[in-house]
Amino acid sequence: MSGEVHGDLADAFRAARNEVVAVLNEAFENKDYGPGLTAWDLIPIILPKDWPLHEEVVRYSKRTKETEFRLHIDFDTFKNASPAGQRILICNVLRFSLTYLEATKVKDVDFASLRADFEKAILSQRWTPNGVASHSSTPKSKPVAVRQNRLAKNVAVPERIKINREEDYHTHFIGTYGGKPGTKPNQFMGFVTATLPEPMPKNWEQHKRWYAVLHTFDADGNHLKSDAWFAGVTADGETQVTDKAGEQLAEMLRGLGKIKFGNVIVRLFSVKIDGQVFGLIDASEADEDIVSVHLVPNDLALFAPWDGEYYT
Helix, strand or coil: CCCCCHHHHHHHHHHHHHHHHHHHHHHHHHHHHHCCCCCEEEEEECCCCCCCCCCCCCEEEECEEEEEEECCCCCCHHHHCHHHHHHHHHHHHHHHEEEEEEEECCCCCHHHHHHHHHHHHHHHHCCCCCCCCCCCCCCCCCCHHHHHHHCCCCCCCCCCEEEECCCCCCCCCCEEEEECCCCEEEEEEEEEEECCCCCCCCCCCCCCCCCEEEEECCCCEEEEEEEEEEEEEEHCCCCHHHHHHHHHHHHHHHCCCCEEEEEEEEEEEEEEEECCCEEECCCEEECCCCCEEEEEEEEEECCCCCCCCEEE
């Protein structure tokens, strides 16, 4: 657990965090809560209200089975709390993150045992929320607001989907290429990504296949083609394999000629490569009133209001 914490509270936060982490690590030691959750990461944000906004983040990766939670703790509440109260505030956001994972129906996790061990551990330290303001049941930032939108009825998947470019992140290699003066350029999306069969086999390292993939589209977002290059499996050494895939992706991008990185707006598409689906697909669940589009196998999800933001 790290933190985005104002310097005035750094020492107090560090002491509280270290104690909470030590207690929970001992409670979770040698426990197996299932293959659906390999890392439960939390970054508390404790900053004054007049500081630039640091939005909360709520992410779960189906590929790595890891979480990323960046959740606010009120600056003044933490500053004025006793040492025990500060530990309670950290436990409150941990509890919220666990509740969120349960609510989103993350698969293959023994939440009953995980929650029981969590609550038992913090109860043993008397880190109960009585008398201390707890984290809001609904985070203030966009991730959960978007989740509420995706659950709304009468939300339809648009004909074209905007995907924002994020430098040095999942969508670093997207943008436009080609195009003559006076015409709109074509679009592209490039990735180093991997596939895994379902259900995940015990020797998954032998089956996690890494690719360099380049999808191209015309100016209107229609899919033109998808080129894929198989780099190897995780068992061959994941760093070496992904480095090879990255080098190949760079070569594929050079083949496009002059490119410009930026956001793209494309239509749904899917292709099969080595028996696995690659594409931008409608992943809506009508029985749960969830409307979403997923980029696969990258495990990137997009929801209303379709502003280009994606979630892992």
